[in-house]
Amino acid sequence: MSRSDFEAVIGLEVHAELRTKTKIFCSCPTDFGAEPNTQCCPICMGLPGSMPSLNRRVVELAAMAGLALHCTVSPISRTDRKQYFYPDLPKAYQISQGEVPLCRNGYLVLKTAEGERRIGISRIHIEEDAGKLMHENGKTLIDYNRSGVPLIEIVSEPHLRSGREAADYLRTLRAILVSCGVTDGKMQEGSLRCDVNVSVRPVGMKTFGVRTEIKNLNSFTFVEKAIEYEIARQIALIERGEGVRMETRRYDAVSGETVLMRRKEQAEDYRFIVEPDLPPILLTETEIEALRQCLPEFPDARAARLVREYGLAEKDARTLCQDVALGNYFEAAAKSCAYPRLVSNLLLSELLRHCDGAEFVSPVSADRLAALADLMGEGTVNSATVKKLLLRLCEGDFDPRLVVEQEDLGQIRDKAKLRTVALEVIAENPRAVADYRNGKNAALRSLQGRLMAKTGGRAEPILSEKIMKELLKEEV
Amino acid sequence: MRELIKRSLAEHRIALDAGDYSSLELTRLYLEEIERRDGDVGAYLTVTAETAIRDAQEADARRATGCVRGALDGIPYALKDNFCTDGVRTTCASNMLKNFVPPYDAAVVSRLKAAGAVLLGKLNMDEFAMGSTGETSALRRTRNPVNENCVPGGSSSGSAAAVAALEAAFTLGSDTGGSVRQPAAFCGVYGMKPTYGVISRYGMIALASSLDCVGVVTRSAEDCGTVLSCLSGKDARDATSVSHPFPKFSQYKKDGSRPLRVAVVRELMAEGVLSSDVRHALQLAEKRLEELGAEIGEVSLPSPEAALAAYDVICAVEAASNLARYDGIRYGYSEAAEELFELYAKNRSKGFGYEVKKRILFGTYLMGKDQRALYYDRAQQARAQIRERMLGIFKQYDLILSPTASTPAFSTGTTLxxxxxxxxxxCVVYASLAGLPALSVPFGKNADGLPLAIQLIGAPFAEGLLLDMAKRLEEVTP
Structure with missing residues (x-):
């Protein structure tokens, strides 16, 4: 069997640090990089007698993340204690959400080579971060600055099928969360971290294989590489007849391999109990709606609106909305223009060719593009002229309408004038004329081309073609 | 001069305002009484004489300039040793926290500081509030000031003993399942467990968070109301605290529109449940209430077996969770160890006493993923039902009259x-499970001179009514 005989089943648990000024249960700051243990208080140190009070902003940001990912936001959720012993966890329990998370049943739309795929998001819950252990000279030191920093955990369904796809999912997820202001998404500072569950199974099999978990991946590349390595490792194990064991692994960036951390003989028992120090988290419909209003417009919704408001073709609208800057540029131009479809056409088929770089930056201002579309739409100039003007605008700014006037670039729609030119063309091209009259329709295009050349590309195309046809019919 | 320490808070206030004596003098009198008596009683674990003197002088200075902060300004009091006090060691009477000095004040301590009260020291208790005789304290043995061969009750042993022994004007304790009411009954003083959430728990070292209440111990009902008024109210640092228009003390009028309706608990009055002296006191209290115009009825306590089991399970589970943090890494009892697991095992085995370890093991077992649904979840359901049924009783009655304890204080070393x-x-778990206010009221003495007590349980936020009825009973106490 080979790689293609197996299917990988991948699910991600993403931890995103929320963009709040203060911690989740106390008023300590969340700034990154402070001196160890300088942003702590009795609450985030879990001192005896201290009690948590929930930072409401945490609930709001987490709910916004849920709304952005099409989740159901629970009007009532609760906090639970997830209990385990470790020195970085000062209360010996992490306040998290167990059975009743804040958000459930969402999805994220992933654009893949095979088209769009919906990756299910089973839940999003809020929780507190732990402190950080630092091992120095055989000693272990603990920094509790991070203890109590608010996190959301976003758990995907096992819908991903490759390392590449998982990395794309993470990229898309990050972009959405950052655009909502939920997290700063700084992976190098640990604001976004990812645990990956991977298993493999023969293609066509419905049950899951034994999975391993790779902990704490903090770059897109590592996610992709770690998963690909792990898939290959698991397939090799199966092929050798050894079987995969349930275990927690970590990714070694230097060797590019995943390394065993610990075996999980059975699922860990975190002895969840409802947090008795905190009342249930309540969110009214009104509050949820207000949060929805705070969300930025996401690509799909924006595309639908562009179709609705500007009459664009759906495909064009989607293309324009893939990049926020591109969409903004289009709307800026379309707003002050009577011909938004022409703006879209000029932008997508002409202007984009003159833009390079990862992010869209137009060499032509939106006003100028709008002016070009207007000139064309109202019939002042034809498309050939517009393309020329657009090229010139890429070189340097000018007022298109003024230049059209000054350089007399406007379309020739005067019938007498067009007739004169057409007669000249007919006289000068007897062979093409003969071809046309013998039934070669293609000859008309060549004659029309001559006519355009003679008018400097300014002849109104439809009118001039009509005149040309009439003349050819007449002079038998 | 020494007689002054018996006085009520209101009398102190009047005398201090009149300049009959100063807070400094009063504080010194209590400190002298501690010096004189506490070697035998053993109520205190820490006496903060120096800061008490300084605080008293400041109170006197305020008074001199007419800036009195209220009823408790300059009044000497003491705290159960599970309330965190900034810079003053807070031990929970455990070897685990023997040297723990908190860097912050509990909410009630802040309130009392702001009110100008003078802290005399920290009081002995059962270790981590687990026990009902004071005998699980790892640090000291407290005796019942009324009869030193008897236990003071617990877990707020020092809180009750100090008030009874005149070693403080008032004290605070904590009541999870009777821990203020029962020692108050044993020592012959007033012990109030308010409605859950009426007083902020912030900074009170937790036993079982959903049951824990700050309790007040005083020598009169009126004193109790004074302290309660100062401490009650919503606190942003305790999310479970509540803001409720606190019924004013003395709100209940004897000649009100309808008679007071009092329920007596049928099961507890049955032959052989209570010791005869306690039973007699209860019957007498019932008669007195009737004479005061109350209508007496009988009720049954809902599902006693379920109530006791639910209490044991919830208390053990929450205690195991709350006490998991004591690992000796950041503070507390600590020994050198080679490995992490060894460190946990050593520190927790040696830092905690027997009763604490027993409950941690029990609670940890009960919340395991295979047990939780069977025990903890069912206990919570039972609790919710019991609360509903208790609230149902209060649709028909204004208060429940019951004993606080089934017997008077018993001899040290007795195993129940x-x-x-x-x-x-x-006698005590219903008010705790249902979050209801309950007040233990001293009610005479038995033939051996040991204090007897009754308990008044009210609907949520009925503290005022309880105190008022207690005051009326005070006037007719045998």
Whole structure:
């Protein structure tokens, strides 16, 4: 069997640090990089007698993340204690959400080579971060600055099928969360971290294989590489007849391999109990709606609106909305223009060719593009002229309408004038004329081309073609 | 001069305002009494004489300039040693926290500081508030000031003993399942467990968070109301605290529109449940209330077996969770160890006493993923039902009259049989499970001179009514 005989089943648990000024249960700051243990208080140190009070902003940001990912936001959720012993966890329990998370049943739309795929998001819950252990000279030191920093955990369904796809999912997820202001998404500072569950199974099999978990991946590349390595490792194990064991692994960036951390003989028992120090988290419909209003417009919704408001073709609208800057540029131009479809056409088929770089930056201002579309739409100039003007605008700014006037670039729609030119063309091209009259329709295009050349590309195309046809019919 | 320490808070206030004596003089009198008596009583674990003197002088200075902060300004008091006090060691009477000095004040401590009260020291208790005789304290043995051969009750042993021994004007304790009411009954003083959430728990070292209440111990009902008024109210640092228009003390009028309706608990009055002296006191209290115009009815306590089991399970589970943080890494009892697991095992095995370890093991077992649904979840359901049924009783009655304990204080070293313990617990757990206010009221003495007590339980936020009825009973106490 080979790689293609197996299917990988991948699910991600993403931890995103929320963009709040203060911690989740106390008023300590969340700034990154402070001196160890300088942003702590009795609450985030879990001192005896201290009690948590929930930072409401945490609930709001987490709910916004849920709304952005099409989740159901629970009007009532609760906090639970997830209990385990470790020195970085000062209360010996992490306040998290167990059975009743804040958000459930969402999805994220992933654009893949095979088209769009919906990756299910089973839940999003809020929780507190732990402190950080630092091992120095055989000693272990603990920094509790991070203890109590608010996190959301976003758990995907096992819908991903490759390392590449998982990395794309993470990229898309990050972009959405950052655009909502939920997290700063700084992976190098640990604001976004990812645990990956991977298993493999023969293609066509419905049950899951034994999975391993790779902990704490903090770059897109590592996610992709770690998963690909792990898939290959698991397939090799199966092929050798050894079987995969349930275990927690970590990714070694230097060797590019995943390394065993610990075996999980059975699922860990975190002895969840409802947090008795905190009342249930309540969110009214009104509050949820207000949060929805705070969300930025996401690509799909924006595309639908562009179709609705500007009459664009759906495909064009989607293309324009893939990049926020591109969409903004289009709307800026379309707003002050009577011909938004022409703006879209000029932008997508002409202007984009003159833009390079990862992010869209137009060499032509939106006003100028709008002016070009207007000139064309109202019939002042034809498309050939517009393309020329657009090229010139890429070189340097000018007022298109003024230049059209000054350089007399406007379309020739005067019938007498067009007739004169057409007669000249007919006289000068007897062979093409003969071809046309013998039934070669293609000859008309060549004659029309001559006519355009003679008018400097300014002849109104439809009118001039009509005149040309009439003349050819007449002079038998 | 020494007689002054018996006075009520209101009398102190009047005398201090009149300049009859100063807070400094009063504080010194209490400190002298501690010096004189506490070697025998053993109520205190820490006496903060120096800061008490300084605080008293400041109170006097305020008074001199007419800036009195209220009823408690300059009044000397003491705290159970599970309230965190900034810079003053807070031990929970455990070897685990023997040297723990908190860097912050509990909410009630802040309130009392702001009110100008003078802290005399920290009081002995059962270790981490687990126990009902004071005998699980790892640090000291507290004796009942009324009869030093008897236990003071617990877990707020020092809180009750100090008030009874005149070693403080008032004290605070904590009541999870009777821990203020029962020692108050044993020592012959007033012990109030308010409605859950009325007083902020912030900074009170937790036993079982959903049951824990700050309690008040005083020598009169009126004193109790004074302290309660100062401490009650919503606190942003305790999310479970509540803001409720606190019914004013003395709100209930004897000649009100309808008679007071009092329920007596049928099961507890049955032959053989209570010791005869306690039973007699209860019957007498019932008669007195009737004479005061109350209508007496009988009720049954809902599902006693379920109530006791639910209490044991919830208390053990939450205690195991709350006490998991004591690992000796950041503070507390600590020994050198080679490995992490060894460190946990050593520190927790040696830092905690027997009763604490027993409950941690029990609670940890009960919340395991295979047990939780069977025990903890069912206990919570039972609790919710019991609360509903208790609230149902208060649709028909204004208060429940019951004993606080099934017996008076017993001799040191007595081991209660399971049945005795069960009867003792039955008296106190309902108010705890249902989050209701309950007040232990001293009510005469038995033939051996040991204090007897009754308990008044009210609907949520009925503290005012309880105190008012207690005050009326005070006037007719045998």
């Amino acid at each position: 049989s399971a049945a005795e313990q069960r009867r003792a617990d039955l």
